[in-house]
Amino acid sequence: MLSKETILxxxxxxxxxxxxxxxDAFAFFDKDGDGKLNKAEIVKLLKDAEITGFIRGMVSSxxxxxxxxxxDDLISWKEFKSAIDEITEESK
Structure with a gap:
């Protein structure tokens, strides 16, 4: 399985x-426009990030x-931003 660092x-x-x-990325993947990413929307993000289909569901969970x-089992903009900030910090 891919490491968290590789996925991020x-x-x-x-x-x-x-x-x-x-x-812009958040808005693109938030297909229903509710301000949160559900599991299906996260799976689409992972697919576009070239995470293989076999592990996409597990990784999204x-x-x-x-x-x-x-x-709430959803990722809000604030929670998404937190993940992006973590990615940015790890790449420094």
Whole structure:
């Protein structure tokens, strides 16, 4: 299985190469426009970040588990930003 660092690095590459800002990336993947990413939306993000299909579902659950601070099984902009900040810190 890919390490957390590898997965976060692939997400960082996706956001850097395809979006002007993390906010643009969040809005792009928030298909229903509710201000939160659900599991299906996170799976799409992982697919676009070239995380293989075999582990995408497992990784999406772990991301939600790790970053969902309010316990609603969704990733809000604030929680997404926290993950992006972690990625940025690790790449310094």
């Amino acid at each position: 690095h692939k997400i960082q590459i996706l956001i850097t190469n395809h979006f002007e800002t993390p906010e 772990k991301l939600i588990e790790g970053y969902d601070k309010d316990g």
